[in-house]
Amino acid sequence: MLIFVISAIDFHMPPICSPIVRPGRPAEASPMVSKQLSNTISSSRMTDLKELSLVSGKAAWMAYLDIYCLDADGALFDAALLSAIAALSHLQIPSIAMNDDGKIVLVSDEDGQKRAQEPVNKEKRKLTLRSIPFSLTCILHKNYILADPTAEEESIMETHVTVVLDTSGQLISLYKPGGPVLAYTSAIQDCAALTRQRVKELNNFLDKANSAMEV
Amino acid sequence: MAGKGGSTPATYSPSPTTDKKKPSLFNEDLARPDGRSFHQCRPAFFRTGAVNAASGSAYAEVGNTKVIVSVFGPRESKKAMMYSDIGRLNCNVSFTTFATPIRGQGSDHKEYSSMLHKALEGAIILETFPKTTVDVFALVLESSGSDLPVVISCASLALADAGIMMYDLVASVSVSCFNKNLVIDPVLEEENGQDGSLMITCMPSRYEITQLTVTGEWSTPKINEGMQLCLDACAKLAKIMRSCLKEAVSDSQE
Incomplete structure (x- = not known):
């Protein structure tokens, strides 16, 4: 049974970042940094992935972490890890509810209608980060x-x-x-x-x- | 059957009950989704020298549309390319996966690269760098409507920053048509509901147009009105771009 989903981590090196990178073929460093980031974030246990769970065994958030290098001027992994952590610490998980069909719907505070469904998570929340x-x-x-x-x-x-x-x-x-x-x-x-x-x-x-x- | 003589082709006319009207983007007091008037552009911000690794670069922010452009070269053309007396221009536009509300939606705009090439080609003095190529790479960080005009204007600024010889700076603005209304510099919401669009890329100092793109149904007077709107906006945009270049020069001298 699915309880949570490990976030997909991608490090992109678009052609704007370096004279070596050309369109069409990915930079050599790109998959290496992606793998390194993925390993570091998962092995550090800084996030409890159970926090991404909505309904145990039924629904979970999928977190995509896309990091773009705008200017490749050395120590790419250090900059990528710092930006990944900054993004995760700024992440806000929106409040959602489950409708009668068992589908997940976003709860918007704007519409004045009384909520028919009980929210699964009551309010926007942040991920708990420890040992960053x-x-x-x-x-x-x-x-x-x-x-x-x-x-x-x-x-x-x-x-x-x-x-x-x-x-x-x-x-x-x-x-x-x-x-x-x-x-x-x-x-x-x-x-x-x-x-x-x-x-x-x-x-x-x-x-x-x-x-x-x-x- | 359509092939048989004398038989009338099957046609479909929507009945008044099923003919749903397009939801109006504009409220009663004729304000746009972001509160601007029809002929008002979004605030623009430009900055050169965004990428150290590039020969020249620029960052542009028009409303919520954010673009970064790097220029590399002039550098040796690929071995496979034939000899050329004039320089070559190579353009590429890409979107970040988070540029659009739906992840990865930006990759739909495959034609932007060739449109950027066509818009800039007429403004660059290609004779000044024979046998070599200038690469212009653009990355849309956030897409909030009128992406291509912002990319073109930003690319022109990056080329100037790289010291590539040009006849003039290139400024670009688009206009959307809604029934009888023309709205300048449309946002994403407006672009999705437009009846037609017109984009002008021009060299304001020379009063020359390098690219004109029209989609949808336009009457001749409407096209004239739209073009005039765009040209006026391009002239104002070029002033902002020039002041950005002057600022960069004065900063480097200090």
């Missing part, structure tokens, strides 16, 4: 760690490490897709320390943005 994940991509070059690289820096240096931590400081994922430079334990720890610092900054930034949006 944030990421930081670093480039490893000789003995140096370069945090948050630009597209130019990424094209020159081949080894990068992406660390994802949640707000409680737990490691959600560590991603190092090959590259000639070996990542020693000390380098990984340094990357994690930089990420921890970045998580605090981004969390404050997100809180400010959310409070500014609330009426």
Whole structure:
């Protein structure tokens, strides 16, 4: 029986974002970032998918998360994850009711008619987000760690490490897709320390943005 | 049967009872869904330099319609293309999946790319970049009516930002026809219920039209009135576009 539906996550790279991307053929990075995002959001357990359930075993919300890259200038995954979290924290689930045929209908407050159906969820509600994940991509070059690289820096240096931590400081994922430079334990720890610092900054930034949006 | 001589072809005339009237978009005091008067355009906002990776780019917001355009090049033409003394223009218009009220509905407008190409081609001095191609890529972030005119105007601004030589900026405006009324810069709701539409793309300084598209039934006086409305609006829009370019230049000098 269907209780909830996992949201479909798509990262799009339209041709406007980079001179490398051409219409008709998708960018190489696009499916990779989509998969990475999907894994991170599901493994972080930041959303309880049961919240998307309307009537147990009968109806659930399907959440589509479409992320568009407008300007590809490095660290695409970091920007995509931040925008995904911002969108989820701003998401409002509309109030709906179930009619006599068992079909789901939106409840509009505008029409003055008395509601015949009892609403399944009484009012617009937000998703509860807990242990929000944030990421930081670093480039490893000789003995140096370069945090948050630009597209130019990424094209020159081949080894990068992406660390994802949640707000409680737990490691959600560590991603190092090959590259000639070996990542020693000390380098990984340094990357994690930089990420921890970045998580605090981004969390404050997100809180400010959310409070500014609330009426 | 239609093939047999002497037999009258089957025709259908709706009876007065079944002839349902189209629901009126306009209320009694002749105001539009968003409260504008018939000959009033939506507020417009333009900004250049939206995408760093591009040679030139622009962002446009007209009412709730939001568009971003990137220009790449002039760059080497594809190997398969034949030699050309003049430059080539390549245009592509795409919609985000969330641009329209129904997810993914924007992909219906496949013809927008060729219409954008035709609208801009006459304004660009193609002789200045032989053997190369200029790519103009547009992305509609939010569709709220009059999408193509906004895309064209924004693309023209992006080309100017990229330093592509043009005869003049290109401005575009559309008009919808409802019975006897002409409404300028229609929103999505109005476009869905229109009897006909007219879109003009022009170079206001030269008073030249690069593209004229008419759909539906129009009388000659109505077309003249619609064209004049569009041309006046294009001239005003071009002023806003010019001031945007001047602002960008003064900002870069500072």
